[in-house]
Amino acid sequence: MRVTRVLIDGFRGWGHLDVRPGSHVLVAGVPRAGRTDLITALARVLDPDAARGAALSDLHQRPVIPDGAGSAPAEAGDDMTEGQAEAVVEAPAAHIVDTDDAAEADASGDNGTAPQAPSAVLQRVEAAQVEVTLTDFDPDVQQLLDGVLEPLEDSGCASEDPDASADAPLCARLAYRLSYDEEAETLESVVYFPARSNPALGQYSRVPAATRRMLPVVTLDAGQPLQLRAGAGLRRILDDRDAKAGAAAFDALAQAVAEAVSALSADPAVAEAVNAVLAVGGTGERIGDAPLTAERVGFRTEDGSVAALLRTLRAALHLDAGGMLGLAQHGSTVSAVLSMAEAMLLATVPGAVVLADDFGDQLDAPATEHLAALLRARSGQVWLSTRRPEAARAFEPTEVIRLVRHGGVRSHHQLTRIMDRKALVAMRQWHTQLLAALTAPTVAITEGPHDVAVLSMVDRRKPPSFLPLSAHGVRLVASGTGGEGGIGQIPRVANLARQLGFRVLAVIDRDKDSDQTSDELAKIQDACDAVVRLPPGAIERAMGDGLSLQSLADASATLTEYGIPDPMAGQLTEAAVTNLCKVLHKQSLHEQFLEALYAEPNASPPPVISVALAKVQLAADPSYSGPQLLDVPALSRPVGA
Incomplete structure (x- = not known):
């Protein structure tokens, strides 16, 4: 059995979600984007025990701009500006909550801040609705659902066409509805067959709990392993x-x-x-x-x-020379692996739909990938939510649903099957580059690994008073490795990242002006949200701009430790600096050279690289509305240097 469609309206943080997976599903994304909510929604429909966790907070609250607040009434969602959406502040539970308690601000924006958004309120939906479409039944389950079966379209939806082909595969829809009775102050939930119900008239063909228990659905719930007490x-x-x-x-x-x-x-x-x-x-x-x-x-x-x-x-285990020790004394990974093994053994239902939330949180990287692959191979369809990129390695790129949150609005993204040969080259970056950024909202794509090495080292050497890029949700990635990198690969990787819902930045060199470089820049700008461009010259030149010749020569002299002659040979000239840049590029000694610069007394970070990082940080903010191309100015050498 497998799920072909999940349709959510008004459940928890999801105002609306329509997911149509082709096979297995790995749910990942940024924090608060709705991973757990999606798995929970599935469980509410398919697991008869899951409804016990229903709460008033399961009813989605939509921010709404009321009349008289400076604009016509409107729901704050996709049509609302990011500033307005972020201005909505959630308050304690109530049917309608007034949140207009912000301090007055300069509406003109002359002080560098955006004008104050119109006041907004939170309005709870009348009912939360989750509908799941199932297909590929074994004979026993299909007989159990006789009377509610419908033709299935290629899109994964149940067909409403009365003349649908008799050869079409069959599906069944099950729906969960949660509402709040304000007079009785009680939550009311029902699981029903939409094909034989009319919710508008309050008529429901309920799904018996016994029927749901007959469905091959397993929810993985890993707990303390190797327990013999009742229920363990x-x-x-x-x-x-x-x-x-x-x-x-x-x-x-x-x-x-x-x-x-x-x-x-x-x-x-x-x-x-x-x-x-x-x-x-x-x-x-x-x-x-x-x-x-x-x-x-x-x-x-x-x-x-x-x-x-x-x-x-x-439980006590004898794993090494330490002898028989309690399970807790062997560390959290051993316990997590055994716990997951227990859960998977209990989940061995042929052709089952397997649901698991926060998969791999307590596992090491190899165990996470291995167990995820094992679940995928043994299940009819597996739905895993995870924060771990290692879990995603067990899935095809098109099986990953990435959830994001921009301006307070959630959305989902999924790669389509790629047939273009050139685009397939960029797809290789999924495992080598983008997978590591799975939970980051923003990626900054550079021309190659040397650029990542330089920018990363300067970024992590920032003083405590300056936040690193990771604090702003930015992950640095290269457009390729070895011969597959370069500025020409940036648009392909950027387009791949955009399909997955990343905010996409690029950090590029400034090559000599030509028709080719202008065309390359235009393609990068089309594919990215913003582009940070270094001064003329490659990353090696940017490392040294603004520093004295003596500082560069002192750092250059340390490179002899790596079996090469001193590139500057003590010469305090621009020609010697040019030779240094060539050697750094050819020998890939960027980090070693930076290490030598930082080792000098009263050393300061390379100023041009620091400015470039600051511009990346600026452009990473989703509310950024400045120029798309941010040029980093060249810096002259200190006087007398």
Whole structure:
């Protein structure tokens, strides 16, 4: 079985979402973009136990600009400016909440700030609705759904055409509706078949819980592993495999414990200690109907049951020379791997739809990729949400749904199948470059790995008073590695990133003016939200601009440690600097040269690179509305240098 469509209206942070996966799904994206909400929405429809978590906050609240606030009434969403959307402040739960409590600001914007957005309120939707379309049923499930089956279109939607082909595959739609009765102050939910219902008239053909339990749907819920207490994963596995043998094992444990405790109670040392306590002030004579002695004192678990004993048992493992140690002492990764293995064993339902939220959070990178690949291979369809790029490595690029949030508005993005040969070259950057930026809102694409190395090193050497690019949600990536990089690859990688919902910046060199460079710049600007352009010359020249010749010569002299002659040879001339730039490029010694510059007394970061980083930071802000091309000016050498 698999899901062909998920349609959400008014559920949690989703005003509207229409996802139509082709096969497996890996849900990723920036924080607060709705990963968990999407998995939860699926569970509310397909898992009969998931509705227990319903809350008033599940009803989406739309920011609305009311009458008399400087504009006509309008919902604050895709048609609202980013500044207006960000101005909406969520308040405690109420049907309509007035949030017009902002301080007065200069409406002219002359002070460098944007004009104050119109006042807005939050209005809760009347009902949250989640509809899921299912297909590829096995015969038993198809018979269970007889009477609500509909033809399936190629788009993944149920067909409304009465003349649909009789050969069309069949599908079934299940929907979840959550509403709030203000008079009764209660939440009301219903799961129904849309094909036989009319929500507008309050008529619902409800889906029995037994029917939903018959659907091959598994929700992975990893917890503390290797627990034998009732309800724990290992106990469920034991009961599913051979409940009678498991009960016999627990009876044997109870008998063995009883015998061991009896022997412990009768031990002379224990009996002597107990009698000593009972002898104090004649205690043993007074607290019972007959004199109490050690022979009449025993020991047991808290309620005398095997269940109480099992609740106290914790797994211990012998993994190395440290011997048998408690599971917690082996570290969080071991526990997480075993926990996920338990959950996956419980999820071995043939052809099942498997749901998992925050997959891989406690796993190491190889285990995350391996277990994600295992789930994908064994499931009819898997829906994983994750923050880990390693999980995405187990999926095809077209199976990744990336969620983003711009100006307070959520959206989803998915790559389409690429047939163009040149675009396929850019697709290689998914695993090598863009995957590492999976949860970052912005990528800044450079011409190659040397540029990334230089910009990254200067960025991480910023003093504490300056925030790095990561604090602004920016991930630096190269347009290629080796011979596949260069300025010509930037538009292809940028277009790929745009399809995935990134805000896309470029950091490029400023080559000599020509028809070719003008054409390349135009293509980059078309593909990017903003472009930061270095001064004339490559990244090697930008590293040294604004620094004294002596500083450059001192740093150049340290490069002999890498088995090459000193590029400047102590010469304080611009020609020597040009030779230094050529050697740095050819030998890939950019970071080593920067390290030498930073090692000098009273060293300061390369000023041109620092300015370039500041411009990247400026353009990364989604509200940035300045020039699309941001040129970094060249800096002259200090006087007397």
